[in-house]
Amino acid sequence: MHKFPIHREAIIVPIVLVGAIWLVFLLQNLLVFKECYGIIPLKLKGLRGVLLAPLFHGNLTHILSNTIPLFVLTFFTFQFYEKLAYFVLLNGWIISGFVVWLLPNFSLLNSSVLSCHIGASGIIYVLASFLFFSGIFRHEKTLLAVSLIVVFLYGSLVWGIFPRELLGIYDDRPISWESHLSGAVTGFILAYMLRRIGKKREKPQWDKDEYDHSDDEKLWQEYQLEYPEYFHEEDPSKYDSTSEINKTDNVHYEDEKDSLKNQEKL
Secondary structure: OOOOOOOHHHHHHHHHHHHHHHHHHHHHHOOOOOOOOOEOOOOHHHHHHHHHHHHOOOOHHHHHHHHHHHHHHHHHHHHHOOOOHHHHHHHHHHHHHHHHHHOOOOOOOOOOOOOOEOOOHHHHHHHHHHHHHHHHHHOOHHHHHHHHHHHHHHHHHHHHHOOHHHHOOOOOOOOOHHHHHHHHHHHHHHHHHOOOOOOOOOOOHHHOOOOOOOOHHHHHHHHHHHOHHHHOOOOHHHHOHHHHHHHHHHHHHHHHHHHHHHHHHO
């Protein structure tokens, strides 16, 4: 069984991220932060939320629902994409947040639409989307297995990219589907852009550009000598249908000659 050594950062970074959101949540409850530090769409003040929004959460249920997925997906990213992990995390964090800032409030869909987007769910969608699509784009068995694990654990996340009203759900829970959608799209784009960097399916030796074909003929001769039974020459006439037909015709011809001789004697 092939074993994968656990990378140090695959443990440290998830712990730091989860620790950071819980520290901020504790400070929120101590009333250290009294205003919105999330993303306020199309407002200059809301730009700070691009960096800060993932650290803030509305209540205990909100932060609990994000803690485990954030830890697990960050672990997978740093474990299996060690060279790309920081790039994916930092760019996904900034790009997805900025996209949310560019989106207007869709008040036609919800009269109580969020004016301040907070929570780490946007980052969760970035990482889940990246892990899933990256494994597919690379066609590498280990990364494909990671993609399947992500689908198994968090496949239901796909419903979070739609406004709840479109799914026939009407309640007062403030869910930022804009963050989910922008995170999923950002993760997909990053997976596609980075598909040729890092681990990917290995080509067979003979299919590589640097493969030396000069020994092919020698290797082929050695193979023939090692397994002569596969190259033993059979008598071609053994399988010659024309020869079989000629033999049959000769037999018929001889029979006819004998018959004519017997008639002449009579």
